[in-house]
Amino acid sequence: MRKLIVLCLMLAGCGGPGFFKDYDIGAEKQAVVGGVMVTASNETKVADQTAHVTQQLVYGGISGKVARVAYKEYGENPVKPLFFQDLRYDLNGSDLIVFQDFTLQVLDASSKEIRFKVLSGPKDPNAPDEPQKEENTAPPTFPH
Numbered sequence: 001m002r003k004l005i006v007l008c009l010m011l012a013g014c015g016g017p018g019f020f021k022d023y024d025i026g027a028e029k030q031a032v033v034g035g036v037m038v039t040a041s042n043e044t045k046v047a048d049q050t051a052h053v054t055q056q057l058v059y060g061g062i063s064g065k066v067a068r069v070a071y072k073e074y075g076e077n078p079v080k081p082l083f084f085q086d087l088r089y090d091l092n093g094s095d096l097i098v099f100q101d102f103t104l105q106v107l108d109a110s111s112k113e114i115r116f117k118v119l120s121g122p123k124d125p126n127a128p129d130e131p132q133k134e135e136n137t138a139p140p141t142f143p144h
Contacts, residue, residue, distance in 0.1 A: 018043050019124035028107065030115045031059040037069070037114070038102060040122040052076055055122065057102060062109045065091045071099055 020041040023029060031037045041054040052075060060068030066088050073083040089097050089106075096119075097104040103119040 019126060021121060023118045023121060025118055028117050030113055032113045033059055033061045035059055059114045061111055067091055067109050069097055
């Protein structure tokens with residue numbers, strides 16, 4: 001169902017201005033080589049102009065301990081990316097894949113697939129801001 005919604009947003013711009021993501025923060029996901037790891041889509045309307053941007057990370061496999069990931073950014077045309085970047089992450093130093101607003105923790109990677117946990121991703125620009133925690137401004141107290 002989610003793929004149908006993304007396709008509808010990408011091809012027809014249906015549903016009006018909005019935000020879509022195919023992941024939940026903290027959730028484990030997997031992708032095969034050439035498969036989409038995460039997608040975030042944002043459509044905004046200003047006056048009578050609508051701007052649409054879809055961001056994707058695509059798994060490109062692993063060589064030794066170096067994982068390849070492609071970042072793709074699409075506008076109105078879902079076939080031709082506006083921007084493409086081939087990324088490489090050395091998993092010896094860290095198990096994190098970090099690019100723009102995406103942070104993914106690699107749980108397992110092979111030449112066939114990758115398993116990961118989504119730690120962060122683009123935020124819905126239309127969502128209300130999270131309330132700020134009040135800081136305790138009182139001086140610290142020490143036991144006598």
